[in-house]
Amino acid sequence: MKKYFNDPQYREQLLQRSRGFLRKYRKHFFALLGVLLLLMVVYYQYIISGLPSLEELENPKPELATKVYSVDGEILGTFYSSKNRMYVPYDQIPQHVVDALISTEDKNFYSHWGVTPWRFLRAMVKNLLALRLKEGASTITQQLARNLYGFQQANENTFDKATRKFREFFTSVEIEKNFTKREIVEMYLNEIYFGRSVYGISAAAGMYFGKPVEELTVSEGAMLIAVLNNPAYFNPIRHPERATARRNLVLALMVQEGRLSPAQAEAARNEVLVYSSNEEAPLGLAPHFVEYVRQQLRDKAEKYGFNIYREGLSIYTTLDSRMQAYANRAVDEHLLEKQEQFNKIWSWNRRGAVLERIVDRAARQSSLYRRTANKDSILAVLKNDQGFIDSVKQIAQSIEVGFVAIDPKTGGIRAMVGGRNYRTFRYGLNHVTQIRRQPGSSFKPFVYTVAIDNGYPPSYELNNQPITINMEDGTEWRPQNFEGDVGGKSTMRSALTNSLNLVTVRVITDLVTPDQVVEYATRLGIKSPIPPYYSISLGTAQVTPLEMTSAFGVFANEGVLVEPNSILRIEDKDGNVIEENIPERKEVLSKETAYIMTNMMEDVINLGSGLRIRNFFHYPAAGKTGTTQDYADAWFVGYTPQLAAGAWVGFDDQSVNFNSADGQGGRAAAPLFGRFMKYVYEDKTIPITQPYFKMPNGVERDTICADTKKLATEFCPVKMTEIFNSKYPPAKCDLHISNDSLDTGDPTEF
Template sequence: MPPFRRLLRWALIASAGLALLAAIGLGTLYFVLSSRLPDVESLRELEMQEPLYVYAADGRLMAVFGETRRYPVAIEDVPERLRQAFIAIEDARFYEHGGVDYKGVARAIWLLATTDDKRVPGGSTITQQVARQFYLSSEYSYQRKLAEMLLAMKMERALSKDEILALYLNKSFFGNRAYGVAAAAEYYYGKKLDELDLDEMASLAGIPKFPSSGNPISNPERARIRRDYILDRMAELGFVSAAEAAAAKAVPMHASPHEPPVKVSAPYVAEMVRQEMIARYGPEAVTRGYQVTTTILPDLQAAAEKAVRDGLHLYDHRHGWHGVERRAEVAADADDATLAKALSGTSPQGPLLPAIVAATTPDGGARVVLADGSSVALPASAARWTGKNPAALLKRGDVVRIRPGEKEGQYLLDQVPRGQASLVSLDANNGALRALVGGYSFAGNKFNRATQARRQPGSSFKPFLYAASFEKGFNPASIVLDAPVVFRDRRGNTWQPQNDDGEFRGPMRLREALVQSRNLVSVRLLDAIGVDFARTYISQFGFEEAELPPNLSMSLGTASLTPLSVARGYAVFANGGSRVDVWYIDEIRDRAGQVLFKESPAVACRGCGVVPGSGGTQVASQVVDGFNFGAPAPATPPPAQATGEAGQQAAMPAPPPVDGKVAPRAIDERTAYQLVSMMRDVVQRGTGTAAKVLGREDVGGKTGSTNDHRDAWFSGFGGPFATTVWVGRDDFQSLGYREYGGKAALPIWIEYMRVALEGQPLAPNEPPPGMVQVYVDNSGRMSTVGGGLVEYVKVEDLDRMRNSLDLLGPEQSDEEAFDIF
């Protein structure tokens, strides 16, 4: 055999051997890799991460929580041209290949062989990109590339082309926390997919290649070049005409950040919802697309936010200018852009925008620069509330706050209030949270003072104590002495409480004592009924007994309570004596819209429970008008109906509801009636008279202040709402001289309730069964005939007074009659 033929034969044998070995190697590699590939059928059931959505009661968006913005869409909801834009740039033969584009692979291999590049374009189909996104890492290796190709072919056999394209469009990262084309359209253009223009579609299609460094916001010029290339490719492939492509290329780049369209500002409530959802469903609650509908009423929430901010500004302005926020060291020749950098990290708070002073002007004004580099001129009148002009208060480099004025383009100098406030408003009949503000600005401080701050309620606690005394036989006409009193403990220490005004007014009816907020009367009441009994009784309003001080100081409101718990307690008065639970999540749905949870609250019911005098449990009354009569006498059964005459039973209430859950009774309905009547008087002629401006007879409540004016409160009710406002400082410093509840908190309450009560019918307060009308004369004595002030007392209380005391008998000395301690 000639040498050449021998050489050729051995060459063929060697080639066949190498080919066999290569085939064996590739087969082995295929077997190893294919055994490790995941089951692509699982993609049909895949749940992509979606944020947690929180809505107000009317369906308007309140908040979106989650690290990713994603709104999965079905392929039929993606406009055809938007699909074509992605196909044009990513995989022109997408609908032709079986998962791997061999022409693209050959082109990539050729580039690898003829260039020095380690990574070359081409070779990855849309299907391969989906495989890499869901199952594989971004590691660059031949083994990973082969696994990607094998997985892509498996996906093509298991899924349709449209299913694969939908996965790609929903999974791809578009920068700025936007995942999926729908989230990208909203973020960059504030539009839904069917609202996009052709130039915007092409811009979006160009982002996934360089999501961080080449998106239309971070690098608009690079994004424009890529957009124009995509438009040319679309025209080349026949997806659009050349004229359409040219027109779209002529549109300037105009992307800008668009956050989700939050329409209701309730950040403190939204955070409460987020924490509650995590408590119920774990950390994944913010990634599974839950949709939570709350009980918040948007109009009331907006009114609450505005009332709190306006009220705090009003308070803060009373105490004058407290200086610039800080000073920034800036060069003398620094331009506006350089000045603006000094505001980095200083966020807006409510309507207050951070600004840095660039210069003062000879006319008393100033020029300031905002965080975006824009310049604002402050006129000399911009700081009128300080008594000075901006030029007298500011100098270059000062960081201050400005807010929009009433006129367009006008800005005023202002400051972040030192005081803080919270507002809680409940539907008194079922406990639904209708509005909540936890502070001046959530951006400035996320501490929720409505639910987390424990502060002393001061005199706004007194209605709870009065209710406890009425359970022991006192009533609004009972007379107690407003006079000095000294208590000594076992160690010889003395406590001598005082009234706010330092004065004493002698014998007083309890109605007047509450209207005038007399501290010494409250102390004597608590001493009369006993601290232990009072703590147990008051806990029925929803407080923890451990929260209530085990001593006489409790009578002055020294318990540390949250505004939310105080509002819940006042709801008991407003709804006729039922204890309702506070709730703010009405409904929870999953990403498919299926209802996972629906609240069914217990509702207050007037007339439900034991009717006094009907053989049920009697009240433990032993003290009447300050006199201890021992065991109570049997009560007279109430008449069947009222006659309207003095001394007769009040009208029977409507029958209780037959459906739904009934809230448990906290206090006697008759006690609730008496306290509501007294607190309406607080508004009509007491410490809350400013609320008369609302022009409603159903408005009632109680002011509260603590030592050194550290806390100012107003809690009350009107229409269906029970609302509490607290004002104070986080550092527990004084609010300032004479900053009582009626001055610091009540104006906020009024401005909120003005909106909340609009269109609401008047809440009735009719005497319930088991009460008798009596008259109180000028000396404070009661009778069932004659004239004088009208009061309603419980039937059993009147019977015991008749059996134990001549109501119209001779007067006793003040010392014998009133100084009961």
């Protein structure tokens, strides 16, 4: 080195040597430089090829979850493909949340134009020296670009990361050109991931704290911003100490930036945060109903061209969250009691063939059986696995339920419990809409409706005696009363109250026809096929709980059918109405007939097979119990002046049944109706608009003779009150026409 500085000739030799080297390798140098420039051009083209288009920049389309709302404004559920996100405008986001974000993530946000070049270059140099690319130097706008346009991919190498950083850089500049700072903050807080499968501040507020974003406190808002740094690491549910330390750092930074006073920060640090109890996304109050809505939306998507999983629709439904909560409570309480009773009397010991069939079916449906090639071997193993057999037994003997409540005036479904598994249900069988079972005696009101509508009064008498009906196939049908008893004559009112099968069969044979019963049942809303046989009078046709409940709602609604419905309105993410449903009203029965049937079915609850309802509910109500062969299905369908509700209770496998009087509709289903109505009517936030059934002008109340069941004369010794259609007044009593016809004492009226 000393020689270089002291010897000019030596320096000249070195210079000549270097010039010779350059002359010798000049072509190679320029070739290499050209290649590098070409690679830079190609790389630049590669970078810009992955940038969003002008249309995508000006109209970003984040993936938004569709929200399902109850009629009283509660969120029942969401539909999304991969990102549970609910968009919320800037004005609804508390200012302290914005302040926490700016103070923590990008304190110079309002002064830069999307990027900070010197920070970016400094970070890139450090990364090159470290021979690896770290995250860092990202502004809020750069983070938004990364999330909004999907720049970040899984399993990135160093080249991919460098490319992404450049794309974020260019895109951030373009975002700042197209949007205001306020709009960027709004997009960021609606786009960013907060952990626990939720995206955006609105979904995060609901998931972590169970409240809307507008109600977040300073401490809660700071905690959500703290989570952003690493949602898994700073999850406040699983790692409260880490999350709290990070939250406190956010508060300190807010104080440092002058966005929060020390006193406010201290108060926020001392606030005890209460987190939502569900670690995973909650299934909501009414999962069977939400899935029922989703199935309808799937069909509507083709008609309107929307995507229910990505476009942030708002679905406004008929369900009332308060009534749904009461339905869930009633089901829980009822099944707890009935399951305990059933487990005490049920035994598999005498049902070996049934158990073998059920175990075989369960084994064949198991994932292990479906996945394996050696199916016979797996089948043999499972059939001899006592643990597997015990689990199959438990499932098979679990009592199932389908319960639905409808507003008969609008047809709106107010509550739906499609099974005992409502806490865990996502997809599967809905016992309100997807099962068809024989309704038993709960079908009888349709038979009596035809007779009443044809002019027969409730007091009309028929023989409660054995009857034999010759069937078309040459066989004979000999129906019996439930208890096997017989008697003399019975009025239609008494026969319905006490569920007398023999009298009901005589109504369909003597007063009406099977075809008429089918016509009326269909007119009232039964859509399931009903064969026109005499046996339908005892409920042998299979129907769903939803259509039965809707049909009974016609009686409550003075003869007007409003088809059951669940969706009131569909709006896009901007609030534009896509579809609005106004239910159609159709008069299918006269007011007079509807009221007379109601009056008769009130006796079922007050005096007859539905009497257990009065252990819970004491307002006016009407309805009918139903029980099928071997106590396999228990039904109660009924209504008040403002709500119709139906309950089916039974088993998925019909080989399993109650097999005792505990399986009667009056015991196994009616109390569920009673519990639900009790809770609804006790809730003062649910207005009782009409507590009593109103008798229309065309119905008259008068006294009839207890002996002849005709209009009483002054000489009738025993009288009773009855109602009838004024178009079809009963004849005058022709037995007691003078004092000479009196057998005993003074006339009596009841």
